[in-house]
Amino acid sequence: MSKSNLESLIKKSRSVRSFAPGKKVDSETLEKLIELCRYTPSSANLQALKFRPVTDEAEVAQVFAATAWAGYIKDEKLPPEGHEPSAFIVICCDKNIAANVTPFFKDTGICAQTAMLGAAEAGLGGCMIGSFDADKIKTALGLSDNLEITLVLALGYADEAPEIIDAKDGNIKYFRKNGCHYVPKRSLDDIIIK
Ligand SMILES: Cc1cc2nc3c(=O)[nH]c(=O)nc-3n(C[C@H](O)[C@H](O)[C@H](O)COP(=O)(O)O)c2cc1C
Incomplete structure (x- = not known):
């Protein structure tokens, strides 16, 4: 089977933790990514998710300060x-x-994932961040009480290109070597239940 465009895009869409300085993502681009989410499936079609774009420099800094990155990597500050x-x-x-x-x-x-694929297609990089201080982010952004944060997407122009490798002996911990971030993935055989 030849590689589809979708497969290429999914492989390109890695978690990026180092971004090009001075290259800003504009709010129109974020709106386009949020628009992609409008077309996704939704439990009972309730469409209960709301999306807060953050591009203002002071807000970006506050949200960043409330996030945690790359738990497996202890000897490097990420993002640098x-x-x-x-x-x-x-x-x-x-x-x-x-x-x-x-x-x-x-x-x-x-x-x-829909937004991240859109980001990859638009030449952006990003990282889903599940490790965040919800209270700090809610305060920084003035989010009302009815909004519960479920995930944070960090975005920017990547200045690293993580590589996928085959996981060996079940070791799935990502690591960095000579400036490259390697992401071990389990084999197809390992993930198909027989
Ligand atoms: C729901 C979810 C939450 C995540 N939270 C974090 C996080 O808080 N910090 C971080 O650095 N990476 C986070 N990641 C990124 C994962 O570490 C990353 O997906 C994994 O290492 C595999 O790398 P890949 O995305 O390039 O395939 C998260 C990923 C997912 C799917």
Whole structure:
């Protein structure tokens, strides 16, 4: 089977943790990524997710300060100083639409990957951030009480190109060597249940 465009895009869409300094993502681009999310499937078609684009420099800095990156990498600061993302999309569940947020973590994943593929297609890089201080972000962005943050998407122009490698002996920890970020993926055989 030849490689499809979709397969190429999915492979290109790696988690990036170092961004080109001075190259900003504009709000129109974020809006286009959010628009892609409009067309995704939704539990009971409730469309309870709301998206807060963040491009203002002061807000970006505050959201960044409330995120944690690359838990497996202990000997390097990531993103490196000066190579932080220039934008975020903060995904929230609107509890006025869905009081029970739990099902919407699935919707969040669908939207997150959709936006990230759109970002990759637009020449951007990014990283989904599940490790964040929700209270700090809510305060920084003035989010109302009905909005519960489900995931944060960091975005920017990548200045690294992570590489996929085959996971050996079940070791799935990503690592960095000679400036390259390597992401081990389990084999197809390992993930198909027989
Ligand atoms: C739901 C979710 C939450 C994540 N949260 C974080 C995070 O808080 N910090 C981080 O550096 N990476 C985070 N990641 C990125 C993963 O570490 C990354 O997807 C994994 O290492 C595989 O690399 P790849 O995305 O390039 O395939 C998250 C990924 C997902 C799907």
